[in-house]
Amino acid sequence: xxxxxxxxxxxxxxxxxxxxxxxxxxxxxxxxxxxxxxxxxxxxxxxxxxxxxxxxxxxxxxxxxxxxxxxxxxxxxxxxxxxxxxxxxxxxxxxxxxxxxxxxxxxxxxxxxxxxxxxxxxxxxxxxxxxxxxxxxxxxxxxxxxxxxxxxxxxxxxxxxxxxxxxxxxxxxxxxxxxxxxxxxxxxxxxxxxxxxxxxxxxxxxxxxxxxxxxxxxxxxxxxxxxx
Amino acid sequence: xxxxxxxxxxxxxxxxxxxxxxxxxxxxxxxxxxxxxxxxxxxxxxxxxxxxxxxxxxxxxxxxxxxxxxxxxxxxxxxxxxxxxxxxxxxxxxxxxxxxxxxxxxxxxxxxxxxxxxxxxxxxxxxxxxxxxxxxxxxxxxxxxxxxxxxxxxxxxxxxxxxxxxxxxxxxxxxxxxxxxxxxxxxxxxxxxxxxxxxxxxxxxxxxxxxxxxxxxxxxxxxxxxxxxxxxxxxxxxxxxxxxxxxxxxxxxxxxxxxxxxxxxxxxxxxxxxxxxxx
Numbered sequence: 001x002x003x004x005x006x007x008x009x010x011x012x013x014x015x016x017x018x019x020x021x022x023x024x025x026x027x028x029x030x031x032x033x034x035x036x037x038x039x040x041x042x043x044x045x046x047x048x049x050x051x052x053x054x055x056x057x058x059x060x061x062x063x064x065x066x067x068x069x070x071x072x073x074x075x076x077x078x079x080x081x082x083x084x085x086x087x088x089x090x091x092x093x094x095x096x097x098x099x100x101x102x103x104x105x106x107x108x109x110x111x112x113x114x115x116x117x118x119x120x121x122x123x124x125x126x127x128x129x130x131x132x133x134x135x136x137x138x139x140x141x142x143x144x145x146x147x148x149x150x151x152x153x154x155x156x157x158x159x160x161x162x163x164x165x166x167x168x169x170x171x172x173x174x175x176x177x178x179x180x181x182x183x184x185x186x187x188x189x190x191x192x193x194x195x196x197x198x199x200x201x202x203x204x205x206x207x208x209x210x211x212x213x214x215x216x217x218x219x220x221x222x223x224x225x226x227x228x
Numbered sequence: 229x230x231x232x233x234x235x236x237x238x239x240x241x242x243x244x245x246x247x248x249x250x251x252x253x254x255x256x257x258x259x260x261x262x263x264x265x266x267x268x269x270x271x272x273x274x275x276x277x278x279x280x281x282x283x284x285x286x287x288x289x290x291x292x293x294x295x296x297x298x299x300x301x302x303x304x305x306x307x308x309x310x311x312x313x314x315x316x317x318x319x320x321x322x323x324x325x326x327x328x329x330x331x332x333x334x335x336x337x338x339x340x341x342x343x344x345x346x347x348x349x350x351x352x353x354x355x356x357x358x359x360x361x362x363x364x365x366x367x368x369x370x371x372x373x374x375x376x377x378x379x380x381x382x383x384x385x386x387x388x389x390x391x392x393x394x395x396x397x398x399x400x401x402x403x404x405x406x407x408x409x410x411x412x413x414x415x416x417x418x419x420x421x422x423x424x425x426x427x428x429x430x431x432x433x434x435x436x437x438x439x440x441x442x443x444x445x446x447x448x449x450x451x452x453x454x455x456x457x458x459x460x461x462x463x464x465x466x467x468x469x470x471x472x473x474x475x476x477x478x479x480x481x482x483x484x485x486x487x488x489x490x491x492x493x494x495x496x497x498x499x500x501x502x503x504x505x506x507x
Contacts, residue, residue: 086306088306179293182276182291199414
């Protein structure tokens with residue numbers, strides 16, 4: 001199993017030596033996951049907040065649907081998005097197949113239920129006492145909303161971090177929609193899949209470590225934000 | 229509300245993210261030809277070797293996605309790629325006859341070999357294909373199949389037919405990997421079993437193992453083991469968005485003297501991986 005050690009050494013070599021293929025895959029990964037995270041947070045936080053904050057008929061059913069969508073397999077999302085983006089599909093005119101924005105659409109579908117469900121849970125879990133105390137302080141309806149959102153910020157951040165983890169690590173969508181095209185849509189995960197299928201296990205491990213390093217960077221940034 | 233996230237910090241983070249995202253956006257868009265091909269042309273490095281020559285001589289950028297032949301043909305059927313480089317003649321001819329593709333040009337071949345442990349428990353060495361497959365089935369020796377509807381998988385299925393054997397679909401010794409060729413070879417090596425592979429991938433595998441691969445070639449040279457590759461343009465009459473001109477230029481280039489010479493020159497461990505055979 002000496003390829004594990006070789007992988008660690010190779011990871012360092014790729015990063016320090018500035019291997020252009022690796023940096024291209026890193027850039028593709030960062031770009032596509034940023035697009036997907038921006039879209040899923042913009043849509044997911046308001047939706048999740050509404051789902052957690054308001055009482056409305058069908059709320060339990062809506063929650064059930066969102067929780068079920070947490071189990072969407074990435075290959076299945078990839079296949080569905082491919083069906084829509086294919087030139088023979090309903091959105092074929094947009095030319096998004098084999099592009100990073102196309103992959104980002106799929107990853108947004110992957111991340112959205114995570115953001116909605118965890119945001120809703122964060123809002124729900126603190127609402128009871130906060131609501132009464134805010135109301136007793138004479139808060140208006142708008143202030144009540146803003147106060148709840150502010151107090152739920154750590155839960156929402158956790159939702160973002162969790163969704164980011166899923167988006168960064170998925171391979172099914174990137175492979176099917178992106179096509180693993182060198183210099184264009186090859187992300188770190190599809191590169192790992194390719195190297196593994198070529199029998200280059202050490203290279204696969206090296207790329208996996210590179211991905212972990214990026215994730216570490218992202219999470220360090222979040223924890224930096226969290227400090228007062 | 230003592231804790232506040234400073235806006236400055238947030239902006240700084242966004243800037244870092246934006247800078248990281250920039251380099252890949254800078255690439256200029258020339259004429260781009262999109263190809264679907266099989267794992268064997270990509271895994272062996274043939275396309276990495278040919279593509280820069282093609283781009284230099286024609287100004288066309290070649291991009292490819294490598295999958296099994298089954299999926300490559302499906303991508304062509306759905307008009308999602310401009311050109312195909314695949315190796316499953318029967319399926320290719322059906323594809324062209326159904327009107328999905330035009331200008332099918334044979335460009336090269338390599339051949340398939342049956343590999344297995346050097347000890348050769350089923351006694352296949354030097355036999356013909358039919359006899360070797362029969363021996364493997366009789367001995368219930370482990371055989372790893374691609375099992376992914378690729379050109380290689382289709383070839384293997386035809387060998388069972390040639391040996392007058394049903395495909396051992398549910399036998400415990402018959403493992404259907406559902407993965408690419410090198411992964412399949414690695415699985416066969418782990419299980420000390422047999423598999424059928426294209427010679428190019430095997431040479432690459434042997435090279436990666438430092439010339440001392442755990443599995444060796446046992447059956448080769450049978451006419452039934454030839455593996456011809458062809459370039460097919462996706463039919464622009466069916467798929468208006470497809471770049472028919474560029475696809476034809478790629479086909480002509482591959483079948484022309486320059487492409488053919490480059491294919492013949494592509495070697496690993498001193499052995500040619502593919503043999504040009506355009507008419």
